[in-house]
Amino acid sequence: MATPASDPNLDRERLELALQSARLGEYEWDLVRDVVRVSERMHRVTGLPEGEWPAEGGETLYRGVHPEDRDATREKIVSAMRTEGRFEAEYRRVREDDGRTVWMRSSGLLVRDAKGKPVKVCGIVQDVTAAHAEEDRRRTLMLELDHRVKNVLAAVQALAYQTAKRTTSLDSFLATFAGRLKAMASANELLTAARWRGAAVEHLAAAELGGIAPGQTRWEGPELFLTPRAANALSLALHELVTNAVKFGALSVETGRVDVYWSETPDGGFELTWTESGGPLVTPPAHQGFGSTLLQQVTGRELNGETQVEYRPAGVRARFVAGPAAVAPRPETVPRAPVPAAAEATPVSNEPADLRGSRVLIVEDAVLLALELETGLTEAGAEVIGPAYELSEAMALLDRPIDAAVLDANLNGLSVTPVAEALAARGVPFVFATGYGDAGGAPNGFDAPIIRKPYDVTQVAAAVGGMLKGRPAP
Structure with a gap:
């Protein structure tokens, strides 16, 4: 059975469609006449003028290659054409029409006559600038991720060391360190939801207070977003205050209350106050643990401001003043408020689990x-x-x-x-x-x-x- 002859017009239409869909430009270098034919699509992709132009031994095509890439690109193409009769290369090109530097991917095939003599080069080009930009962004993100992971690990290491120095038993260390680590994780979760552009003070307060002593805590203030550094610092500070309030302060009894209020300051920073009331009589601590050090020395520096903690008989009062450097612009997409920890199915029991036989x-x-x-x-x-x-x-x-x-x-x-x-x-x-x-x-x-x-x-x-x-x- 004879094979039907292909329709040249249909084949050409298919080629046109393929070139258009892939956003490719095509050219032809006539080696006999030493002229290059630049298609309209090639013009759009490279900026080379459309039409037939003197090839000048290929210089017309190489001239627009970025000076830093030109020699290496020429050597690669010439070598591939000599050994394989085809080439593929990526390089930067300076467009002749608007001067923009773009990334190009070029492929070509050497065509020979019946006697094996090279007569022309048929090639296609594609603008791959967007792909290179995406790769650059990905590389930058990976470097940023590496930087943040190392910072987090360093912070965890310091937290573990400082906590261990001020605890007298392994059980006490594990409980205290786990709580502080959880606070860091909560802040990190909020920052991740906002693509590390910032975290809302309201969300930080909700994450620490939302699941503790329902009806005994209140937090209020304007919409305010903090930088990642300030958010981590405030999250740890609130965790220390919550822990102390539950153990010794207002939240250790049913009649106690904790009120957290924050407001913006004229210089672009903010002020947050923590006030306990209705709890046991408060006396200043006999010695300063890491929690106190963290509140009074670390938090203020991380917020580019200052911290004051007062052990009033009626209840602890803490005041955090942050500089404008601690405040972040409002993210384009504001994450939803976190579900309080108590809403998660995280069982807490003072009795050890008995799983014998399971x-x-x-x-x-x-x-x-x-x-x-x-x-x-x-x-x-x-x-x-x-x-x-x-x-x-x-x-x-x-x-x-x-x-x-x-x-x-x-x-x-x-x-x-x-x-x-x-x-x-x-x-x-x-x-x-x-x-x-x-x-x-x-x-x-x-x-x-x-x-x-x-x-x-x-x-x-x-x-x-x-x-x-x-x-x-x-």
Whole structure:
């Protein structure tokens, strides 16, 4: 059966469509006549004048290449044409029409006659400036992320060291340090929601006070956004005040109150006051711990202002004055207010969990955290299944007898949903232990408790114990 002859007009239309869709420009260099034909599309992409022009041995094409790239580009193209009969290169080009420097990707093919003599070069070009700009932005973001991660790790290291210096027992250190780390995480969550452009004072106050002593706390002030540095400092300061108020101050009794109010100052900064009332009689502390040092020395500097803490008999009063450098412009998109910590299904219990006889699956891609979970649940009496660090590992363990599970929401970029669905189908309860900041509920709508990282392993054990309470013993 004969093959139908192709329609030259249709083939040309297809080529035109392909060039247009890919935003490519085409050119042809006639080596015999030494002229270059620049198409209208080539003109739009490169700025070269449309039409037929003297090629000058290729100089017409190379002349617009950025001086810093010209020699290397010419050498690469000539070498590829000599050895392979085709080339592909990326380089900067200075447009002849408006002088802009753009990135170009060029490909070409050497055409020979019946005797093998080179007669022309057919080539296409594409403006890839946007792709290079995106790569530059990505590289900048990675450098910024690296910088921030190192700063966070340095801050955590300093926090751990200073907390350890002023605590007398391991249990006290763990409790105090975990609380401070949680405060840092809350501030970081708010900053991430605003793409690190700032965090609202109202959100910082809500994150620390929203789940504590309902009806006994109030916070009020104008919409005000802080820089990442100031937000972290204020979050830690509020955490220290909350902790002290719950242990010794106004929030240690049902009659106590805490009022937080902030206002803008004429110089563009702000002033925030923390006032406790209705609590036990206050006396100044006998010695200064790291919390006091943090409030009186660190916070003021981080806010480019000053801090005053007064231990009045009627209640502690703290005053923070911040300079204009601590205030950030209002983000284009304002994140929604955080759900108070008490609204999350994070069980808190003073009694150690009793998981004796239970079989608990751990699915967590962070090895150190998985090992910590394994130790904590084993100490509570559970038989640990896993840990599974990958989705495939977790799926392979589902044929084992399992009474409960602790699931990380994301495993190296893969959702843990298949594991959760399989467990739910079997009626096996599970808790999500996740670092994702959205406090709106369990991932993918599962009816399951959720604990936000960073957490205390005893919280996870308590959550598992709560799920198994009342269930028949295995």
